[in-house]
Amino acid sequence: MSTARASATEPKLSAGLVKLALAVVVGTFVVQIDATMITVALDTLRASFGVSLAQLQWVSSSYLLAIAVTVPLVGWSADRFGSRRLWLAGLIIFVCASVFCGFAGSLGMLIAARCLQGVGGGILLTLSQAVLARAAGPEQLGRLMAIVAVPSLLGPIVGPIIGGLIVEGWGWQYIFFINVPICLAAIVLAWRWLRIADRGRPTRLDLLGAVLLAPGLAALLYGLTRAGSLGTIADGEVLGYVLGGGILLVCFGMHALRTRHAPLIDLRLFRSVAFASASALFFFIIMGLIGAMLLITLYFQLARGESPISAGLLIVPEGVGAALGVMVFSSLADRGHSAGSALVGAVMATAGLAALSQLGATTNDVYIGTALFVLGVGFGVVVVSASVAGYGGLAPEQISRAATVLRIVQQVGGSIGVAVLVIALQNALAGAASAASGAPHPPRRPAPPTPPAPPPPRP
Numbered sequence: 001m002s003t004a005r006a007s008a009t010e011p012k013l014s015a016g017l018v019k020l021a022l023a024v025v026v027g028t029f030v031v032q033i034d035a036t037m038i039t040v041a042l043d044t045l046r047a048s049f050g051v052s053l054a055q056l057q058w059v060s061s062s063y064l065l066a067i068a069v070t071v072p073l074v075g076w077s078a079d080r081f082g083s084r085r086l087w088l089a090g091l092i093i094f095v096c097a098s099v100f101c102g103f104a105g106s107l108g109m110l111i112a113a114r115c116l117q118g119v120g121g122g123i124l125l126t127l128s129q130a131v132l133a134r135a136a137g138p139e140q141l142g143r144l145m146a147i148v149a150v151p152s153l154l155g156p157i158v159g160p161i162i163g164g165l166i167v168e169g170w171g172w173q174y175i176f177f178i179n180v181p182i183c184l185a186a187i188v189l190a191w192r193w194l195r196i197a198d199r200g201r202p203t204r205l206d207l208l209g210a211v212l213l214a215p216g217l218a219a220l221l222y223g224l225t226r227a228g229s230l231g232t233i234a235d236g237e238v239l240g241y242v243l244g245g246g247i248l249l250v251c252f253g254m255h256a257l258r259t260r261h262a263p264l265i266d267l268r269l270f271r272s273v274a275f276a277s278a279s280a281l282f283f284f285i286i287m288g289l290i291g292a293m294l295l296i297t298l299y300f301q302l303a304r305g306e307s308p309i310s311a312g313l314l315i316v317p318e319g320v321g322a323a324l325g326v327m328v329f330s331s332l333a334d335r336g337h338s339a340g341s342a343l344v345g346a347v348m349a350t351a352g353l354a355a356l357s358q359l360g361a362t363t364n365d366v367y368i369g370t371a372l373f374v375l376g377v378g379f380g381v382v383v384v385s386a387s388v389a390g391y392g393g394l395a396p397e398q399i400s401r402a403a404t405v406l407r408i409v410q411q412v413g414g415s416i417g418v419a420v421l422v423i424a425l426q427n428a429l430a431g432a433a434s435a436a437s438g439a440p441h442p443p444r445r446p447a448p449p450t451p452p453a454p455p456p457p458r459p
Helices: 002-009 015-049 053-081 083-102 107-136 141-169 179-193 207-230 236-258 267-271 273-303 308-314 316-334 338-356 365-392 396-437
Strands: none
Touching: 015 053, 015 083, 015 107, 015 141, 015 179, 053 083, 053 107, 053 207, 053 396, 083 107, 083 179, 107 141, 107 365, 107 396, 141 365, 207 236, 207 396, 236 267, 267 273, 267 396, 273 308, 273 338, 273 365, 273 396, 308 365, 316 338, 316 365, 338 365, 365 396
């Protein structure tokens, strides 16, 4: 009875909000599928440019590091120049970089173009939630996110499938050229429908904070990526980057809490219990999900002998479950039940991960699909609940900086999850190989096939 009464009094989304959501969908969707399509083309790129796998990894790593450097500046840039202008700038940068990638004649040119593409992608991925939270408010954010989240959740799943078809039919250049019409459509929609009230205001750039935070975050993420590739954290190069990045981040934290001016990221946001809890939820759910999805893809290819396209199809249940979780629980989050919804989602995600931990070489596809579906539902529920709870108690002028914080939390969580699980996988494979050969000790640095860098965490 109470639920029916709440539904009856719940305000409907205005046409303007729906149009804004669609404009955001197109802009973030192109970033998501691009990040996943490139993984399918890595072997083709290696043969085309005649380079080693270690050199080729920079095609993915440069993109992710460019995002890491860009994200800390997005909150300040949105306040200074306005969300609409910054969004359009992100789309223009991304489409120009995509053209440069397609015409790259060498690996160096491709890596440089991917860095530029990462700048555009970092702007769009970070700004998307800020735009929605500011426009919708806490009463409608859940349902608005449901419109945006469904395509974004499905994008990383269909990306490898589309990428495989394009590479096989037209060539690797077209996984970048296909971004052009999508970005142009996103620019037109943003120009017409992204009518954000903020036009920017004079805001002092926290230059010292930028010098500490952006390189610190990039070094930390690169160190974690190298740890996953090498199969160990106890490596001089890895420790150098991780410790150096960590020191810079600690120095930034001390600076941010002491400065008399507005810091690049306002750590005082964590005084809000809701925001701190939402950040922790995002960290752990992304850490578990991104690592698990990378391992399940490798499981299908290494243990089951599936092709990349088949592996992409087999993880579709996770995306379907996530989309369903977002749609079903978005209204509950808007009605003030975000804490209960988040608890339900966390339990379901944990159950899905626990089920996946029991996989063997001959595990039934129905069992795997069900576990992925449960994991996806839990992930979708946590994302929408944490977003509504995290932004709900913030003032409009805090939202851009809060979106930057949440994006950084997701990036770090995803990188840690991938590094930990890939190290565990490589050590397990090395141990199995050692036992099979009768060697008394596994090698210090096993070298099974190096997985591609994961795509950035989904919005």
